[in-house]
Amino acid sequence: MxxxxxxxxxxxxxxxxxxxxxxxxxxxxxxxxxxxxxxxxxxxxxxxxxxxxxxxxxxxxxxxxxxxxxxxxxxxxxxxxxxxxxxxxxxxxxxxxxxxxxxxxxxxxxxxxxxxxxxxxxxxxxxxxxxxxSSFVMYRKDLMEKAGLKMPDAPTWDFIIDAANKMTDRASGVNGICLRGKAGWGENMAFITAMSNSFGARWFDENWKPQFDTAEWKDTLKTYLKLMKDAGPEGASGNGFSENLALFQSGKCGMWVDATTAASFTIDPKVSKVADKVGFALAPDKGLGKRANWLxxxxxxxxxxxxxxxxxxxxxxxxxxxxxxxxxxxxxxxxxxxxxxxxxxxxxxxxxxVPFAAETLASMNAADPAKPTVKPVPYVGVQFAAIPEFAGIATKVGELFSAALAGQISADDALAKSQEYATDEMTKGGYIK
Structure with missing residues (x-):
């Protein structure tokens, strides 16, 4: 047995x-x-x-x-x-x-x-x-009230800039706004491309010619750089999604324009010091029919x-x-x-x-990958162009824009070098004859 x-x-x-x-x-x-x-x-x-x-x-x-x-x-x-x-x-x-x-x-x-x-x-x-x-505005309701302002459901860039300047109190460690500055086609370029759409800019025209030498791109980049200089955090050229989330959760940002998926982590009292003070609004626009929201x-x-x-x-x-x-x-x-x-x-x-459910759905519905910007484009994608060459080009452009944010080169130089690099790559790829 x-x-x-x-x-x-x-x-x-x-x-x-x-x-x-x-x-x-x-x-x-x-x-x-x-x-x-x-x-x-x-x-x-x-x-x-x-x-x-x-x-x-x-x-x-x-x-x-x-x-x-x-x-x-x-x-x-x-x-x-x-x-x-x-x-x-x-x-x-x-x-x-x-x-x-x-x-x-x-x-x-x-x-x-x-x-x-x-x-x-x-x-x-x-x-x-x-x-x-998509992306939208997360903001501190208490700081907005202290600045004597009320966030619209659908703010303009002019309102965001004014609010960011009024909410900034660097003596107490509060920056009016936190935006992505870390180089990367999915980091700073995701945000800046979405912003550029609202300014009427586009990556390429109908013939695939890069557009960084246009007035719309100049307006986008110079507005972004000035806003970050006047109301953004120190060392912003190293801040991506994760770093800005940590800043917002610790009470150091008055506003943050970024991914709607971040919302739950801004109102979770286990990780956010400002959990009971957060409001949400649609991404800003310039009155041209497109908001700075991605998909x-x-x-x-x-x-x-x-x-x-x-x-x-x-x-x-x-x-x-x-x-x-x-x-x-x-x-x-x-x-x-x-x-x-x-x-x-x-x-x-x-x-x-859920406080941000309606705004998230509205933001996602507002993003149109087939018509991402004001003028016609030959590509599909809101904060990217769905072609194989895009990742490499946007990585380089992201590095140039991050360098401009760090004060290493001027906005005009960043745009000129972006135009030159993108034109060379699109020519190599056979898009430009």
Missing amino acids: KQIKSMLAATALVAVFAGAAAAEQLTIATVNNGDMVRMQKLTDDFTKSNPDIKLNWVTLEENDLRQKVTTDISTKGGQFDIMTIGMYEAPIWGSKGWLVELKGLDDPSDLMPSIVNGLSAKGKLFASPFNAE WSWALAIPAGSKKTEAAQKFISWATSKHYLELVASKEGWANVPPGTRQSLYANAEYKK
Whole structure:
């Protein structure tokens, strides 16, 4: 009898080790933002139902993430099984055959159509949206009142500039406004491009000629630089999304024009000292019919080089499901649910009570990737142009604009060098004859 028990125990032990050996490990490259960090803490919900799948996270700052995943997928490095990418990369990489078409997602018809369109190519979805965003104004209601002003629901740039100057009190460490200054096509150029759209500027004309030598771009950049000099924080050329979020949460910004996904982290008393003082408004305009709001989604995709596509599909389906939204709501409250991806979320009575829900939806609906600026353009994309050359050109332009913010070169020099570089690259790419 003892011999039989020993044999059974040994068999069970072998089975356990065999099961452990059979477990697939998914390596997931993701961006270091609050929604993604929260997801990592909640993945027990996934692994309990999928004990044969283990998760290995590689969490990176935005610029680093883009560099690593772009290098890996273009060289077929096979380092990652799931990548966090966006509406710029998904259609370009999908068209090249670098991504796996996603199937078996939870209720795909419920996903926001504009976001699905931006993550698809040739009628196929290549990335599933985890969160989605536009941009808007987050502001301190108490400082606005102290300045004797009332924030309009739809402010102009003139109002924002006046308010920023009046709210600035550097003696007490308060800057009237915080805006992105860190170089990067998805950092400072995301904001400045959206701002330029509202000023009537565009990246390229209908013949793909770069437009940095126009009056509209000069007006955009000089307005941005003066506003940051007069009312922005010290060292702003090093501040991106994460740095400005930290400044706002610590009470050092009167206003912040940035991603709508930041809103929940400004009103969370666990992380924000000003949680009970925050208001929201649409991104500013110049009266030309376009606001300084973008359209973006951080989405999950599977590189074609992954050998674990079935497990990866399971995880992506979980992470972008209605079940996941309900899980976050049950643990953290509806305000902390990843926003912008599902139509049903904005029909949810509980979510409608969230202070920034209506403004987020209005901002997303106002962004038109097919008509991003006042004049006609040959490209699709609000804060980017969906062509392969854009990332390289905008990275260089972002460096020049950041240098101008740091006082290393003039605005005119930054624009002239941007025009020269962009023209050379577009000529090499065959866009300009």
